Amino acid sequence: MKTIYFNKFYKSFNILSGILIIASIVFLVFKGLNFGVDFKGGTLIELRTDKSSANITKIRDSFNQMNLGDVSVKNFGNETDFVVKFEKQNSNDPKFIEEIKTKLSNSIGNVDFRRVENVGPKVSAELLRSGVIAIALSLAAMLLYIWIRFEWQFSLGAILALFHDVIITLGVFSVFSLEINLSIVAAVLTIVGYSMNDTVVIFDRVRENLRKYADVKIFELTNISINETLSRTIITSVTTLLALLSIFIFGGEILKGFSLAMILGVIFGTYSSIYIANPVLVSLKVSQRTIVKEEKE
Amino acid sequence: MLYFSKLRVFSVLIFTLIISYFTISNFTNVDDEFFSKNIKLGLDLQGGSYLLLEIDNEPVITQRLQSKVLEFKKFFKDKDIKVRNFVIEDKSIIFDVENSKIEDVKSLLDDDKSEINPYFQQYKSHQFNFENMDTSFKLEFSDYGLVLLKNSSLDQAIEIVRRRVDEVGTNEPNILKRGNDRILVELPGLDDPGRIKSLLGKTANLTFQFISSSSEESFGTEKLSFEDGSSEAIVSKRIVLSGDNLMDAKPTMNNQTNETVVSFSLDRVGAKKFGKATSNGVGKRLAIVLDGKIISAPEVREPIIGGNGQISGNFTFQSATDLALLLRSGALPAPLNIIEERTVGPDLGKDSINAGIMSLIIGFILVVAFMFYKYRFFGLIANLALISNLFLLVGILTLFEATLTLPGIAGIILTVGMAVDANVLIFERIKEELKNENNSIVAFDSGYTKSRTTILDANITTLIAAVILFFMGSGPIKGFSITLGVGILTTLFSVYFIARLITAYYVIKNKHKEKLI
Numbered sequence: 001m002k003t004i005y006f007n008k009f010y011k012s013f014n015i016l017s018g019i020l021i022i023a024s025i026v027f028l029v030f031k032g033l034n035f036g037v038d039f040k041g042g043t044l045i046e047l048r049t050d051k052s053s054a055n056i057t058k059i060r061d062s063f064n065q066m067n068l069g070d071v072s073v074k075n076f077g078n079e080t081d082f083v084v085k086f087e088k089q090n091s092n093d094p095k096f097i098e099e100i101k102t103k104l105s106n107s108i109g110n111v112d113f114r115r116v117e118n119v120g121p122k123v124s125a126e127l128l129r130s131g132v133i134a135i136a137l138s139l140a141a142m143l144l145y146i147w148i149r150f151e152w153q154f155s156l157g158a159i160l161a162l163f164h165d166v167i168i169t170l171g172v173f174s175v176f177s178l179e180i181n182l183s184i185v186a187a188v189l190t191i192v193g194y195s196m197n198d199t200v201v202i203f204d205r206v207r208e209n210l211r212k213y214a215d216v217k218i219f220e221l222t223n224i225s226i227n228e229t230l231s232r233t234i235i236t237s238v239t240t241l242l243a244l245l246s247i248f249i250f251g252g253e254i255l256k257g258f259s260l261a262m263i264l265g266v267i268f269g270t271y272s273s274i275y276i277a278n279p280v281l282v283s284l285k286v287s288q289r290t291i292v293k294e295e296k297e
Numbered sequence: 298m299l300y301f302s303k304l305r306v307f308s309v310l311i312f313t314l315i316i317s318y319f320t321i322s323n324f325t326n327v328d329d330e331f332f333s334k335n336i337k338l339g340l341d342l343q344g345g346s347y348l349l350l351e352i353d354n355e356p357v358i359t360q361r362l363q364s365k366v367l368e369f370k371k372f373f374k375d376k377d378i379k380v381r382n383f384v385i386e387d388k389s390i391i392f393d394v395e396n397s398k399i400e401d402v403k404s405l406l407d408d409d410k411s412e413i414n415p416y417f418q419q420y421k422s423h424q425f426n427f428e429n430m431d432t433s434f435k436l437e438f439s440d441y442g443l444v445l446l447k448n449s450s451l452d453q454a455i456e457i458v459r460r461r462v463d464e465v466g467t468n469e470p471n472i473l474k475r476g477n478d479r480i481l482v483e484l485p486g487l488d489d490p491g492r493i494k495s496l497l498g499k500t501a502n503l504t505f506q507f508i509s510s511s512s513e514e515s516f517g518t519e520k521l522s523f524e525d526g527s528s529e530a531i532v533s534k535r536i537v538l539s540g541d542n543l544m545d546a547k548p549t550m551n552n553q554t555n556e557t558v559v560s561f562s563l564d565r566v567g568a569k570k571f572g573k574a575t576s577n578g579v580g581k582r583l584a585i586v587l588d589g590k591i592i593s594a595p596e597v598r599e600p601i602i603g604g605n606g607q608i609s610g611n612f613t614f615q616s617a618t619d620l621a622l623l624l625r626s627g628a629l630p631a632p633l634n635i636i637e638e639r640t641v642g643p644d645l646g647k648d649s650i651n652a653g654i655m656s657l658i659i660g661f662i663l664v665v666a667f668m669f670y671k672y673r674f675f676g677l678i679a680n681l682a683l684i685s686n687l688f689l690l691v692g693i694l695t696l697f698e699a700t701l702t703l704p705g706i707a708g709i710i711l712t713v714g715m716a717v718d719a720n721v722l723i724f725e726r727i728k729e730e731l732k733n734e735n736n737s738i739v740a741f742d743s744g745y746t747k748s749r750t751t752i753l754d755a756n757i758t759t760l761i762a763a764v765i766l767f768f769m770g771s772g773p774i775k776g777f778s779i780t781l782g783v784g785i786l787t788t789l790f791s792v793y794f795i796a797r798l799i800t801a802y803y804v805i806k807n808k809h810k811e812k813l814i
Contacts, residue, residue: 046645092494092498092634092635094491094492094494094495094498095491095495097491098489098491112642112644113640113642114641114642114644114645115639115640115641115642115645116638116639116640117638117639117640118635118637118638118639119637119638120634120635120636120637122351122636123349123636123637127771130769131769133769134765134766134769134770137765137769138761138762138765141761141765142758142761145757145758145761146758149754182770182771182773182774183704183773183774183777185770185774186704186766186770186774186777186778189762189765189766190711190759190762190781192762193758193759193760193761193762193763194715194759196755196758196759196762197715197718197755197756197758197759198755200751200754200755200758201722201751201754201755204750204751204754205751228729229725231725232718232721232722232725235667235671235717235721235725236715236717236718236721238667239664239667239668239713239714239715239717239718239721240711240714240715240718241714242660242663242664242667242714243660243663243664243710243711243713243714243715244660244710244711244714245660245663246656246657246659246660246663246710247656247660247707247710247711249656249659250652250655250656250659251652251653251655251656251706251707251710252648252649252652252653252703254341254649254703255652255653255656255703255704255707258704258707259707262711
């Protein structure tokens with residue numbers, strides 16, 4: 001296969017990534033994330049209306065009259081399905097949901113509550129905390145693993161690539177106000193695993209080539225390694241994306257955000273394995289001595 | 298890497314067949330319990346309610362401190378130590394001791410074998426921590442004392458919750474402890490948890506107290522309102538009888554008034570107490586108080602001696618049934634708050650299953666077609682490995698009766714997408730090796746050997762993510778981490794045993810053929 005000179009673009013893509021990361025952080029800090037009921041507390045109701053005459057405005061109006069705090073109504077898949085979220089949550093009142101249902105039926109006709117989620121403030125705070133801990137823990141575990149298996153230069157490259165993927169994926173969620181819930185945390189963790197997987201494959205080859213060619217500069221060497229593993233990188237990304245697209249399109253509304261986060265993560269993960277992880281090795285001047293020295297110790 | 302002993306081939310086949318059997322058992326009906334295992338569906342797929350309850354332990358702590366004060370009074374009296382000014386304040390007991398006995402009291406409280414401040418010998422921590430200032434002592438529950446108290450109230454509460462849920466008769470409820478003050482209740486198939494919530498939300502403390510005519514009662518009085526909020530009444534604090542003495546309760550019709558009532562029967566002690574109180578109280582009104590609200594306050598017309606009685610109070614048949622159920626199952630040690638609730642209707646669950654299976658089939662076909670397009674014959678080998686991988690994955694989930702959730706199905710689909718990675722790594726490596734090596738057996742062998750560490754590294758990283766998710770996640774997410782994690786293990790098995798076996802067989806047969814892969 002023809003060699004592609006990925007290394008020519010290290011600089012320009014690093015600048016692009018830098019811009020994307022800064023933009024993501026700006027959005028995360030100033031716009032923030034759209035936390036769902038899991039992390040913010042409150043109530044979520046997925047409902048199906050009898051006829052298509054019920055529209056968002058009508059539903060929002062009738063919920064607004066019930067004094068439930070901030071209400072948001074969204075279409076959910078079918079045109080008869082809606083998701084309603086509001087701040088108030090009162091699980092201790094057993095009639096809370098029933099009364100909402102009665103009032104709603106009076107104004108828009110027969111409705112079916114397909115899903116009700118009611119999360120108290122204490123639980124949502126705990127869920128948020130454990131989500132953040134889980135992501136931090138997985139990053140730390142990856143760092144540790146790669147440190148044991150490779151030299152520190154490699155582990156720095158891999159971790160930077162991971163941060164890159166996680167931050168930009170969250171940045172996209174912030175820009176488009178997509179909802180962050182428990183399944184997004186699961187998706188982010190899987191992204192961490194996938195991106196690592198991709199980086200490790202290239203790094204393994206870099207290490208192997210470092211042993212093989214003493215006189216090739218790391219700048220060239222990373223490019224050789226990327227090219228040698230390129231068809232695998234593409235095939236695996238394609239099969240993974242095929243599976244994820246199938247979930248995104250056919251898996252129902254509940255898995256939409258989850259699969260979208262993962263699709264973004266796979267794309268960024270594949271990109272960062274090439275354009276973040278490798279340039280780090282170049283700028284840290286990794287050479288044959290880096291790994292020979294380690295092996296002697 | 299291409300050599301397989303006969304025994305190995307045999308054991309791989311047997312293992313694969315046995316596990317795959319359990320996949321198929323999901324779709325068959327066999328009578329035997331072990332052989333007819335089915336994968337368990339999570340609440341998000343079969344529909345149902347998930348409730349997380351938290352005990353409000355404040356009243357239990359106050360209660361325990363009150364009874365501890367009585368214990369202290371008696372204990373010091375027996376030891377001939379004068380103590381006074383007992384106060385319960387801010388979850389602690391404060392009292393004064395006469396000057397000459399301060400050291401005695403200290404040593405009594407601090408002794409490893411202390412009777413009044415126990416637990417030290419078992420747990421290396423006393424029940425109470427104490428502070429001493431001059432003649433005043435301040436006692437507070439130690440961390441351990443608090444843990445033991447919470448655990449015992451949780452144990453009691455979970456028992457009562459179980460009884461109440463069982464009485465309602467839902468389908469296979471799942472009731473579990475969470476930490477030391479929470480109870481998780483899972484109710485499969487229940488799409489309207491309203492009734493269960495109202496049953497669990499009541500402490501169901503039942504007492505009988507006389508309505509007071511004069512405000513000078515030796516026990517003191519309290520003002521309570523009626524259940525329907527219509528009026529208030531002044532009630533003596535003296536408890537004639539409590540729900541503890543109840544043996545049975547059921548809803549019945551009162552033939553005279555044609556009203557639904559709850560009739561109850563008392564145990565022997567209760568019957569005696571009730572008989573005595575009603576004999577002395579003919580003509581007075583007896584308030585029936587549930588959780589601090591008066592249900593009704595009928596006049597005692599004659600002594601009630603047999604230990605049977607009725608509670609009236611504008612009941613519907615449903616509300617009488619529920620009250621009887623609450624009284625039968627007993628009072629909770631403390632109020633329970635529902636802090637998280639998730640309910641999925643059965644038809645949404647069914648839709649989710651269908652969508653999940655649909656996307657699994659389509660994702661599978663896409664990946665299989667792509668692999669065949671890319672690798673032709675070796676694509677078929679990879680696809681065979683993929684199919685056996687799926688059978689193994691579902692089989693293991695079934696065998697261990699893991700819970701399958703919607704994200705869990707997504708995990709299976711993701712496994713399909715990522716599982717081919719290992720075979721791709723191997724095939725690509727073999728292609729490289731074949732460029733410099735004419736002997737195809739040697740090339741295949743070193744292709745497998747050289748890709749091995751990479752494959753392990755790559756899979757271990759995903760496994761780490763899955764393990765962390767398993768421990769940090771809850772409910773549906775846990776289901777995802779299980780399928781993802783088990784999927785990695787079955788992937789490695791199917792690649793290294795099944796695909797490699799077929800590859801080895803094929804390569805050895807066709808070693809002289811040009812362009813094998």
